[in-house]
Amino acid sequence: MQTMTIPDYLNTYFSHFEPNLRTALAEGCTVKTFPAGEQLMQTGQYFKSTMLLVGGLVKVYRQGDDGGEFFVYHLEPGSACALSMICATKQEKSEVLATAVEDTTALLVPIAMMDDLMQDYKTWYYFVLETYRSRFEELLEVIDHIAFKSMDERLAYHLEKLSKQQGSKELYTTHQQIANDLGSSREVISRLLKKMEQHGKVLLQRNSIQLISAV
Known part of the structure; x- marks a missing residue:
């Protein structure tokens, strides 16, 4: 395989960038791969680059003092992390963590290029603005779900979204991981999943959850 x-x-993933921008990025970027489970960002670190995702799936989240996790958003191929862009540009420490959900590939854009890219290339400027906008909307969606949705509704939405992102009805995740993402307990998530299984919406297997019908 080539x-x-x-x-x-x-x-492939950033064809909307103007040709000169793609040329500049190709000359200045490096490629890095992250195996599933590896951290891409840690709380308190400074950024030497920002990342353009070109393969895999990344979970961005906050971690509390008690070790609990709060899911923020996912990064997919063709996207970038708005928070890392802000921290890299302003040379501030990261306030979030990011972990590869599956084997992931990213293009690393050095922070030394950031100001020139914003000034010289309109498609980069609009890409950064769109990245900020879309991530802000995702944060609002998370807040709306916490404020206005029941846990079973949030769980159903979470499973559907994971299925679309991973392109599969079979989700390789644990009850504990889902609980972490939703700010709940494993016992609550296990009980709700069992209820969904009884209604014929999911099939619970040893290491995966299979979606059978719309949840």
Whole structure:
């Protein structure tokens, strides 16, 4: 299987960038791969680059003093992390963590390029603005679900979203991980999943959850 080059990644996932921008990024970026489970960002770290996702899936989340997790959003191929862009540009420490949900590939854009990219390329400028906007909307969605939805509704939505992002009806995740993402307990999530299974909406297996019908 032929390995993709940086221009290949840019042409595939960021074709909306103007040609000169893709050329500049191809000359200045590096490729890095992260195996599933590896952390891409840690709380308190400074950024030397921002990331353009070109493969895999990344979970961005906050961690409380008690070790509990609060899910913020996912990053998919063709996207970038707005929070890392802000921290990299302002040379501030990260306030979030990011972990590869599956094997992930990213293009690393050095912070030294950021100001020039914003000034010289309109498509980069609009990409950054759109990234900020879309991530803000995702944060509002999380807040809305916490404030106005019951836990069973939030669980159903979470499973459907994971299924779309992973392109599969079979989700390789644990009850504890779902509980972490939703700010709940494993016991509550297990009980709700069992109820969904009784209604024929999911099939609970040893290491996965299979969606059978719309949850």
